[in-house]
Amino acid sequence: MGLKRYQKLLILIPVLLLAWVTLVNTFPEGYIYTSGDFAQPVNIKNIFHHIYYTWNNRIGAGGEGGFFSWYPTLPYYLFLYLLPSMAGLTDSQILSFVFSMFLFLSYVSFFWMLRILFGKDKPLLQSFFSLLYALNLTTLYFFTYTWGFSHQVFLYIPLPLLIAYFYKYLRSPNLKSLAVYLILLGVSMVGFGNSAFFFALVIFMGLFTLALLLTGLVKVTKKFIASLLALGITSLLVICVWLMPTLVFVNEGITSLVSGVFDLKSWLDSQSADLLSIYMGMQRYPDFFPVKYGFKIWYVVGFLPIAMLLIFLTSQRKIKDESHKLSISILLVGVIFMLLLKKSQPPFGDLSMLLFKIPFIPALRSYEKVAIFMPFVFLTSLYGFIPERLKNSAIFLIFILFISTAPLPFYIGGIQKVYSINFAKKEDYLTADFSGLVKVPDAYKDVYDIVNSDPTVTKLQALPHSPLNTIAWVNYPKWKLIGVNPTENYFNRPTIAQNSSMYVLEDFNPTQSLNTLNIPPIWYVRMLPYFNVSDIIYHFDVEDGFIVQSGSKMEELERQNLIHSYFENDFIKMYKIDSAHTLPVFYAPERTKVINGKIAALPYIFSLDDYSVNQQFVLGKSAGVLNETDIDYIYYPVEEISPMDLSIEGFWSTDWKSPAADYNPYTIQYRLRVIKEELSLAKEKNPIRKIQLKLIHLNKRAYELSKYNLIDSHESVAAYTSSLDETIEMLSGIPTEARGRMYKGLVTTTQSYLLRHYSEYGTDPKLRELFANSLKKFQEWASEISDKNCSDFCYRFTVNKPDKYDILIDNKSFDKNVPNHTIDKLTVVTNNGNEVVRTVELNSLGQVNGNFIQIGSFEFEPGTPVRLNIKFHETPNLLIGEEWLEYKTFEEDTSGIKLRPQLFGAQPSKYKRIDSWISNTRYAVSFDYKLNSGKAAIALVEDIVGKSKEKKILDIEQIPTVRKILFDAVIDRDVSVISPNNDGWSTYKKTFTSSEDTVNGYLFIYGFSGKNNFSDIEIKNIKVQKVPDPKIIIRKFNASNQAKIHTPKIEFISINPTKYKLNITDIQSPFYLVFSESFSKEWQLYRHEENILSKTSILGELFETVGLDKVASDKHYIANGFSNGWLISDEYAKDGKLELIVEFNAQRLFYIGIVISTAIIGLSALYLIWVTVFNKLRKNNADKN
């Protein structure tokens, strides 16, 4: 009774609570939100129009530079970001606005849904209950994880209403329900920015319809089928604006949308959520409130809706009314969705994964796409089962309010300030290293006006390459930024990302290569014209190590006047690229080069003297369109296939670890484990992963032998040896042509594992012998598979045309001070090693060509593998000084006491510095030694420049391994190139590669001193030498192409990012047109008759190309490895002139889609208005009568 009296007042409580939540979670002024894949769209007033260019959707996340395309989400950013911004709200106030709107609208949607589905007689209960939909652990997850402030999870808001009207229409098909449903679907389209949400919705609705049929709420009748058909067709029309452009992209690669271009299984594993997390509403409950913050018991509150659901489900004697049936229908879908969410998690993970074999289901591979439905499923079905006696109970209302406190941070404040996925417990947005809330430094703002007002800027290239996690993000530790770069929005020209690459599928990242390659950086500036870049924005706010890697190269480029700096502060330095190294976005190349092989060789090819700016380079696979006579050069970058050596890195590889769990081989658990191992091995289809799996099993067997001392167990020994035999068999089974770098790595890893078994598990003499024998066996096999004809530095390649080819070798392998250079001999071998074609004595080398030296020209037969062997002279010893210095951890001088880190425990050590230490370079360490007693070790120590500027131990190679082999007379069994001499001396030699961000290198020697014994080792001829790492390029000059192609003059204007108009004159012959945006078949050329550069009518622009002739669509190819190229015949020209419109087809479809979608939504709205007004009039008339 009391409740009813105060109903109107009490109903406001949830609204007031939501207001409180907004108020208490106000975001700090001056801050914006960026976390992971979403960055707050700042400067939205100026960049809003970019949102609806479909083209940007193809490039936004890549390395090509562009704004994000969120064309279906336009209303979201219009109402939640643009309008508030125009109303004067600051960026942080907009965050609060988005936050509160999400919660309020979710609340309203759920409340309205309850009234539609369950009647309007319990407004108070419905109002309180709807609070649970707005405030729960899932919505808390949205706002403490990445997506809350983005359109990504928008579907959460309209979902209840959408399903309600869908149901209402199915139960009783009528135009009014359909009209409301269609409008709601139009609104929901905002959530289809990621297409998987659309698939999830369709699957949900499909299953829901089936469930309704099953529970008898709807029946298959002619009317039902006709209504369903009408609903399907009108739905498709409503979503046209999203669907039509999206279908184009689906057409380009349906697999990327519904099954993925990556390893689906490992992604599904990573996206699996355990059941507890699903009940709670987040992907991994330990990473979020409450467990992360120690409020473990608070889970009980979050779990209460599930518990209530279970209890109500059991307590209903009979399913009787419609609300029960509806709840059951929703739950049936919910259970299937739970299986899709848990994926590989128990129970029966592998079986659940079979669901992802069903077509289109893989679209639901990521967590949010399915999870977004779960609060609706649980809460709606729970509401349907609430017993009548509780519906009017004040205590029950209080209980619901209590449940709504499960996401406590909403009530106490601190969303993203204290509670965030970006930082650990006890940290906040001010103290953590990285934060979702960041403040863009004022220093940034100084550069915007300069760049935006400069008409010569085309695109900006951000540098340096500096990823700390994924290359899709940036990391600016100076202001805590991790994720998509929000500052790009302040520039009105596109910025090419510093970490990503347009050649990512070709395994080449130019910005990364700029950091790591030890060649003159000129190649990089020579490459930028093809990306249409005019300016470089160099960031100092990245981690220091990356500045070390790239800074000197920028200085060198500046010294050579290839780039000119024009702005600098503590955060940014701006460079203008020298005008000789820029190209417009459309150009007609006069030179053409073809690269047969990996595009990663481009830095070397662009270092050659044959470079000219006005050229194009085409990969061999795309070169079919080109006229053969137009090709100037063909390159064959070749790969080194030198014999395997055991490098130090391999030995102390980080992937080595003792097996995490072990079982005594005499137990049943062990037998079960072995069966499980066999099954997982049998299931693995990828041969490389199979070997990796087998190696893990091999380690386990070695560990078990040692731990349980099973050397006398015939069975256990056999298990180890047969594991090794099977590994060798698998390695042998890989065909020779597939044995690339990965294979070499696997062989090295196996060797190092076996050595590791010997050194770490060989505690018992018999066991040591077993491991030593295994090592020997493997080494023998490894030496057998090595190509006997491939000695020293060996390369292999095949040409596809008979001709004369130049062999070029980069000149960093040559020491200019040595008269006959450092190369001793180069041998060219063909016919599988039988026939030696030529051996070149390199006393007189060919001409120097850029950074390469031409060794000579050779005739090669097509299709026959050619092998090059290069033998180098010995390079100088890089150890500095005669004396070994003592490493002191404690030093005292006039400035006070200095403490240095202990490197090798308490062992005294001596060291020498290594001269000319260069990052990412191969070195060899070698010495002769005679170990008389004790243990000794050598170590390589590097100075690494990182955030903490601490020294890092690179690798430690322990001599005890070697010593033991010596005294056990198994010296010839060691894999580490030990060649014992008669006088007891042995030689030790290993290679290693320095780190990418190292500045100094040291070689340390230390001994182990025990209580009564000292190490006694004699070492002589100790050397650290640079290992030559020559790059070879085979080049063919096309003698038939003597002249440059005549290039016409191109004038163009940009209408928008998806449309350009070109006026081409002086066409005398067929020519190539290159457009420096990522290749897509959707880019089309249309021929126009009139002069089109002056035309400006906006409406005319939209459908201007309809009915125009397409030009050269069959001669469209990938130019410069990523962009659009057309070979255009001069027949298209009239008096040497050609007017072209270049348009991205999907954008046209977007315009058509807008017309259709708006028309349907508009008609629905008009119908609703008409019905409402008509009903009102009729009612008024009836009242009058």
Add this chain to the structure above:
Amino acid sequence: MLTKTKIQVEKFNFVIFSFLTIFLIALSVFVRTPLEVVQLVLFILWYLSGRKIDSEGKALIVFGVIFVLFMPFFLMIGRDFASANFSVIVFYFLIFLVIERTRELIFDKPESENANKDK
């Protein structure tokens, strides 16, 4: 109609299977293995035994309450396997309830139900 003795036996079975199911969750805390097949088989037995005596639905409520009471315990132990096993049982419980209720709808039809008709 079951005889009184039979009901006693069924109740006994139900209690035993309930006990075993809960025991299994507790056990799995220590052995740290999901024991998926055992869980499922046991749960099916529990469900079938429960259904025979559960015309009033009271037994299921009791079990549901036990679950809820047990939950904080498992959560507080905070070991993933404990939580996982508890969650798995809840999952089975939910699935069986949904199946049971759907079965009722399909096979135990009330007198007349006019589908496709707005209420």
